[in-house]
Amino acid sequence: MSEQLALLPAYLTAHLQLTLFALLAGSAFSIPAGIVIARARRLERPVLAVASVIQTIPSLALLAIMVPALAALGMRSIGFLPAFIGLTLYSVLPILRNTVTGLSGLDPAMIEAARGVGMTRNQQLWRVEIPLAMPVILAGLRTSTVWTVGIATLSTPVGATSLGNYIFAGLQTRNLNAVLVGCIASAVLALVLDGLVRALGGALLSRRRAPLIAVLASLAMLYAYSGVTFVRGLRGASADRVVVGAKTFTEQYILSDIMAGRIGAATGASVEVVSSLGSTVAFDALLSGEIDVYVEYSGTIWATIMKRASAGVDRAGVLEEVGRFLADEHGVELVGGLGFENAYALAMTRRQAESLRVGRISDLVPHAPRLSIGGDYEFFDRAEWASVRDSYGLAFAEKRTMDPSLMYQAVASNQIDVISAFSTDGRIVALDLVVIEDDRRAIPPYDAVILVGPRLRRERPDVVAALKTLTGTIGADQMRRMNLAVDQDGATPAAVAQEFLRSRPISER
Amino acid sequence: MIETQGLTKQYGQSTVVDHLSLSVAEGELLVLLGASGSGKTTTLKMVNRLIEPTSGRVLIDGEDAGTLDPHELRRKIGYVFQRIGLFPHMTVGENVAVTLTLLGWDSTRAAARVAELLELVELDASFAHRQPSELSGGQQQRIGVARALAASPRLMLLDEPFGALDPLTRDRLQQSFLRIRRQLKLTAIFVTHDMVEALVIGDRIGVMHDGRLVQIGTPAELLQFPADDYVRQLMNTPKRQAALVDGFLEARAK
Ligand SMILES: Nc1ncnc2c1ncn2[C@@H]1O[C@H](COP(=O)(O)OP(=O)(O)OP(=O)(O)O)[C@@H](O)[C@H]1O
Ligand SMILES: [Mg+2]
Numbered sequence: 001m002s003e004q005l006a007l008l009p010a011y012l013t014a015h016l017q018l019t020l021f022a023l024l025a026g027s028a029f030s031i032p033a034g035i036v037i038a039r040a041r042r043l044e045r046p047v048l049a050v051a052s053v054i055q056t057i058p059s060l061a062l063l064a065i066m067v068p069a070l071a072a073l074g075m076r077s078i079g080f081l082p083a084f085i086g087l088t089l090y091s092v093l094p095i096l097r098n099t100v101t102g103l104s105g106l107d108p109a110m111i112e113a114a115r116g117v118g119m120t121r122n123q124q125l126w127r128v129e130i131p132l133a134m135p136v137i138l139a140g141l142r143t144s145t146v147w148t149v150g151i152a153t154l155s156t157p158v159g160a161t162s163l164g165n166y167i168f169a170g171l172q173t174r175n176l177n178a179v180l181v182g183c184i185a186s187a188v189l190a191l192v193l194d195g196l197v198r199a200l201g202g203a204l205l206s207r208r209r210a211p212l213i214a215v216l217a218s219l220a221m222l223y224a225y226s227g228v229t230f231v232r233g234l235r236g237a238s239a240d241r242v243v244v245g246a247k248t249f250t251e252q253y254i255l256s257d258i259m260a261g262r263i264g265a266a267t268g269a270s271v272e273v274v275s276s277l278g279s280t281v282a283f284d285a286l287l288s289g290e291i292d293v294y295v296e297y298s299g300t301i302w303a304t305i306m307k308r309a310s311a312g313v314d315r316a317g318v319l320e321e322v323g324r325f326l327a328d329e330h331g332v333e334l335v336g337g338l339g340f341e342n343a344y345a346l347a348m349t350r351r352q353a354e355s356l357r358v359g360r361i362s363d364l365v366p367h368a369p370r371l372s373i374g375g376d377y378e379f380f381d382r383a384e385w386a387s388v389r390d391s392y393g394l395a396f397a398e399k400r401t402m403d404p405s406l407m408y409q410a411v412a413s414n415q416i417d418v419i420s421a422f423s424t425d426g427r428i429v430a431l432d433l434v435v436i437e438d439d440r441r442a443i444p445p446y447d448a449v450i451l452v453g454p455r456l457r458r459e460r461p462d463v464v465a466a467l468k469t470l471t472g473t474i475g476a477d478q479m480r481r482m483n484l485a486v487d488q489d490g491a492t493p494a495a496v497a498q499e500f501l502r503s504r505p506i507s508e509r
Numbered sequence: 510m511i512e513t514q515g516l517t518k519q520y521g522q523s524t525v526v527d528h529l530s531l532s533v534a535e536g537e538l539l540v541l542l543g544a545s546g547s548g549k550t551t552t553l554k555m556v557n558r559l560i561e562p563t564s565g566r567v568l569i570d571g572e573d574a575g576t577l578d579p580h581e582l583r584r585k586i587g588y589v590f591q592r593i594g595l596f597p598h599m600t601v602g603e604n605v606a607v608t609l610t611l612l613g614w615d616s617t618r619a620a621a622r623v624a625e626l627l628e629l630v631e632l633d634a635s636f637a638h639r640q641p642s643e644l645s646g647g648q649q650q651r652i653g654v655a656r657a658l659a660a661s662p663r664l665m666l667l668d669e670p671f672g673a674l675d676p677l678t679r680d681r682l683q684q685s686f687l688r689i690r691r692q693l694k695l696t697a698i699f700v701t702h703d704m705v706e707a708l709v710i711g712d713r714i715g716v717m718h719d720g721r722l723v724q725i726g727t728p729a730e731l732l733q734f735p736a737d738d739y740v741r742q743l744m745n746t747p748k749r750q751a752a753l754v755d756g757f758l759e760a761r762a763k
Contacts, residue, residue, distance in 0.1 A: 113594030115559055117608050117656070118584030127607075131598045207598075 026091030034099025078159035098140025102133030245291035257497030266466035336471030426484025543717030587657030602637030
């Protein structure tokens with residue numbers, strides 16, 4: 001718990017920056033736009049429709065869409081910017097809608113009185129319409145505030161630090177403490193900011209000076225703090241810092257900590273870990289230089305980036321071709337394989353595998369019509385499944401898509417016979433499952449490889465050399481055990497990484 | 510001082526004010542009397558250009574109101590609304606001073622003027638710090654009048670200012686208004702549909718019916734020489750009501 005709390009200042013500050021800046025930008029757009037729309041009623045329908053459509057995009061998808069969109073524009077596509085833009089878009093609707101309804105729902109007698117005493121159009125707006133609509137506008141701002149604080153937790157997969165780092169990492173590594181800290185912190189933040197906006201409304205309505213000054217001063221302080229820390233963060237991003245990336249699962253957290261630790265110890269460079277990147281985000285981030293190094297799997301590059309057929313290729317050949325492709329096409333260096341594969345594999349309980357005498361997928365074929373298979377959310381849509389099914393002629397009695405954690409429980413309790421597993425998943429060991437051999441090589445090899453981006457490759461050969469010391473040092477069994485230590489025994493990825501580095505000092509090489 | 514020439518307002522096919530021509534002399538109080546929907550409010554609003562006439566024009570001191578800046582015109586004319594229209598987000602004092610702020614008065618001068626006006630409409634100076642919602646209907650009407658008087662306008666337009674009040678309060682406010690009017694030598698157009706109020710307050714009365722001005726004259730002229738049946742009936746209503754009350758009392762006495 002205490003090591004979770006140690007992360008709180010950094011996560012909370014980043015979360016606050018995102019939320020406050022997005023709300024400021026959202027209001028700066030929505031309130032004037034609402035005023036214009038309330039006057040030019042013709043615009044009301046189209047503008048509110050666009051804002052509503054944005055709102056219906058699932059928030060995670062909206063943030064994720066920002067990444068390729070920004071990349072296409074040649075802008076920084078991961079980190080603060082995509083999260084900020086996505087959150088800003090999301091904050092628009094409630095403020096905009098309430099500004100419009102607040103202004104257009106005013107008592108016409110008030111408008112007439114304002115005209116009657118001789119106000120110009122602008123005086124009417126500022127002295128009568130906006131003050132009278134203020135409670136409604138502020139209600140919209142409160143809605144936006146609470147939403148934005150909540151949705152900002154989804155900034156983590158696009159590479160922006162937030163309280164979501166607790167939640168994503170915690171869910172992946174089954175660290176409930178981390179999830180809890182993240183949820184509580186963001187709930188408290190939402191309550192505090194909402195309270196501030198409500199207090200602002202109260203102070204404006206009561207029209208007493210002291211409370212208004214107090215609220216404005218607190219808001220100013222929060223913004224000043226966020227602004228200063230943000231600028232300092234930008235300055236701190238100095239050229240010689242090495243950024244290690246990690247995707248959103250346990251193995252990646254452990255490996256990024258191992259690489260960070262090894263780089264730090266061997267070269268003294270300052271290292272930062274950006275974790276919980278979305279799967280496709282990581283490679284883009286490497287190319288754009290927002291991360292310098294991360295662990296990828298050879299088959300992923302082979303299938304999704306090189307778009308090569310998955311069946312019938314050998315491990316060394318793929319590794320070599322992928323390495324050449326990355327260097328030639330993208331200036332990315334494949335430093336080397338870590339020594340294990342993390343591939344999609346079919347797995348079943350040892351007891352059933354033995355009783356059916358199944359060791360290879362070919363052995364499974366005659367039993368398949370009486371067996372059921374479970375796959376994670378994407379498995380049955382992936383090229384690997386099509387390839388396995390077609391090259392062996394597998395025809396299962398039943399096919400079920402399940403949440404990965406439920407899937408493992410289901411196979412262990414014999415509710416399902418075969419599952420799609422990742423070959424280094426710790427649960428394979430823990431539940432005494434066996435991985436069925438892919439004897440016809442229908443699934444391409446997924447060697448875990450260290451990829452280094454163009455900048456680091458040019459400027460820091462010492463770092464590349466330090467990373468090279470890790471190649472070939474981690475076997476599949478060891479990786480499974482490390483994953484299990486986190487997933488089942490509740491160790492933190494950082495602790496597991498340290499333990500690994502202690503057991504293999506550089507001098508060994 | 511003020512004259513309308515063929516003032517007309519049409520909404521689509523319907524003519525709500527139809528070629529209305531009248532004039533009000535300096536210091537005179539003209540009552541516009543007519544049934545609901547006869548076009549009284551519309552006429553009044555065309556005078557200070559809250560509504561632009563379809564045709565015809567309004568002359569103020571011989572100047573065509575249509576050529577003046579509408580905001581400045583309105584600041585120079587006091588207007589009391591049919592529905593009062595105090596701003597709920599301002600204190601009573603700020604409501605009274607609203608035209609003064611528009612005219613750029615500094616706050617001490619405006620505050621002094623507000624105190625003066627509150628005294629004029631017979632309210633305690635402490636009312637300045639209250640919210641409009643904390644006032645009774647009669648008090649709100651007084652504030653409405655005070656607000657209209659703030660910039661010392663020479664011309665006042667009043668749209669049924671005492672319409673929604675109980676008879677006693679209305680009577681008191683009418684008396685206050687008559688006193689203020691004499692004191693300030695106001696020129697005013699006063700809209701009402703209450704016959705008695707028209708007789709009590711007006712120097713002259715203009716009777717409107719379906720958007721037209723059917724007769725204009727002093728109360729005595731209207732009572733003695735009604736132009737048509739409508740005016741006759743209208744002028745008879747107070748007498749008829751008095752007769753009803755008398756009859757009722759006699760019946761009780763027996
Ligand atoms: N904006 C408008 N569009 C169409 N018709 C209107 C509009 N404003 C007023 N009218 C019509 O014009 C007529 C005169 O309205 P006006 O408000 O001047 O009546 P009024 O004499 O003040 O009545 P009241 O005593 O009820 O206040 C009414 O029949 C009303 O329905
Ligand atoms: Mg009216």
